[in-house]
Amino acid sequence: MTRVRGVERILSAYATLEGAGVRLHRAFGYYEVPQFDPFLMLDDFRSPRTEDYLAGFPSHPHRGIETVTYMLNGCVEHADSMGNAGSVNAGDVQWMTAGSGIIHSEMPKPVNGRMGGFQLWVNLPRANKMMAPRYQEIVSSDIPTVSPHPGVTINVISGQVDGIKGPVKDIVADPQYLDVTLGPDTVFSHPVKEGYTALAYVISGEGTFDAEEGYRISNRDLILFNDGSSFWVRSFDKGFRFLFIAGKPIREPVAWRGPIVMNTREELQQAFKEYDEGTFIKTNA
Ligand code: FE
16 A cells, blocks of 8 residues: 655755855755765855856765765866866766775866756665775766656656666665756656665756645755655746755764764774775775
8 A cells, every 4th residue: 555755854054064065955965864864965066156166076085985076067176196087067977986985086166157066975885885985977868858747848867767778777775866847737646665774865957746735946945755556746937947865874983074974983993094094995996
């Protein structure tokens, strides 16, 4: 039997400063642990002003997590300590498993005056924290767009919709990552695995995920769903676009400092010691 997920919490992204002085909006992060387990953080760096983001994210390490960059406009140029370099362009996704460690830079750049995207941090369980680093770089043309219902279009980044699978595969958290657009006054529901953490983050328009209370939510609002086997959504007259993200909780202790997330303080201290001593990188991606 289908059990529709209710709304557990509604949050709004808050302005914060990251990297070398990038002004962005954080949907959730350090202070929300462990509510979004296995997800640690979701940053929204859409901005009309180059001065908000050109300073970028110069060389920094990651260990114990995955970072998922999804661009709507502009690009992020990236380069890492192992010699990988490239750019994530509008509509592309970079799913980076830092595992035992990478050191990289990420520099947002405008294209035709526009830049915007999202970065999600996904935790890794103890058994995978020190796995070999790897990238899945997906260009927009490889991301299927599905219309499972009239007035609904979904870019399937990971997981599946109507049997169409997204290109990001073999991720420990078994994630579903969808970019969902509803036309005006459209109702839609979609299955979600029971027991998985599920959230929605609004990109534009107005809608509701709560059939009874009908709270209207809009740009930069975040929904944490409670448990169930599907979610329900309704758009209002402007249409509605949101990210829908779900994954399997890890339920392990989280020790988090900056760009490194481990299980214990000792593992964190070890990681920063190795970074200082130049022994952080274990294997080539
Ligand atoms: Fe990074």
